[in-house]
Amino acid sequence: MSATYFKPRDRFDFAKDTLDIGNPIQWDKSHFLKHFFKRVFAIPEDCIAKFYQRHLAYYLSHHTDGTEEIFFKYFWSLIERQLKVLLGKDVYDKNHLKNEREIARLQKFMTMLISLDRWNIHKSNDAVIAQQESEIIALKQEVTQLKADLKKANSLETEGYINIPEGYRSAVLHLHLQMQELKTPEGKELMFSQTQSVWMKMICKYFREGDKEINYETIRRYFPSDKREPGDKHADIPAKSKLFTINLAKKRS
Structure with a gap:
């Protein structure tokens, strides 16, 4: 095996970034x-x-x-x-x-x-x-x-799901929308996600209405990507479906 193809390291060259072959003192x-x-x-x-x-x-x-x-x-x-x-x-x-x-x-x-x-x-x-x-x-x-x-x-998958009584899907959607607005006593968002699709996918994957799958496209109009400018396709939860209100609990003594 010939070493003459490659430049040997100069004697006493202790540079750490050298590209040459061998030791700085002596090598066989x-x-x-x-x-x-x-x-x-x-x-x-x-x-x-x-x-x-x-x-x-x-x-x-x-x-x-x-x-x-x-x-x-x-x-x-x-x-x-x-x-x-x-x-x-x-x-x-x-x-x-x-x-x-x-x-x-x-x-x-x-x-x-x-x-x-x-x-x-x-x-x-x-x-x-x-x-x-x-x-x-x-x-x-x-x-x-x-x-x-x-x-x-x-390992986190499950064959089960959370069933919603027929006609109460919007009430559950309203709860999820409220949860997005909740804040900790320090003023931080209690639950934060970059996109609304996370909420919609979670609902469609783990919830059923009357044992039937919930259509992603059907609930999309309730979850606008920009809440400040929801757009023409946005729809608010009907007043009759706003059955529950989530409020901050009173501090216990």
Whole structure:
């Protein structure tokens, strides 16, 4: 494994933001790969392209017969091979979280390299397979997360509902509208939502009138998005349905 493709770190260069390979004092060139990937995983994400260009410039300046294609192939092979190694590790590996971070970083490098690939090197079978494997793993992880989210959401679901006697739907709507106006003793809104749709969806999902579903569009006219300018389609709750009034309770001694 040749380390001559990449710029070694200058002796006594203790800069934390260096893009060069190796230690500032002394390091064994036979451990090049370890130092190479240590830098790959350490540099900021916005320096990935700069990292490539810095070492490309070094390679071309030290190899009179070198070309960017040769450097690109070598760089690509290092990233591709390490990505395969990480993708092959068990998800129950004790370093799983670290592996996932490193996989994500190598995928960023591959994306950058593909954008520079004028020779279609990334379209080789091995590269395509590695990319597909990476995408499959990402999809599996997404599916696992979605299943967990669905299970959590379903835990709050119920087959039951709150039934309203036939003809008293508007009375219940009036109660919900009153609740929106309630304030705490400190003057803060007791219940706040960004949109009126939250209230309407809650009513349609958890309430029934005479065991029948409540139509979203039917109750929409009672919940204007802008209460100051409700618009022509707005309708007020009929006076005969305003059966209950919610008031602040008297303080108990």
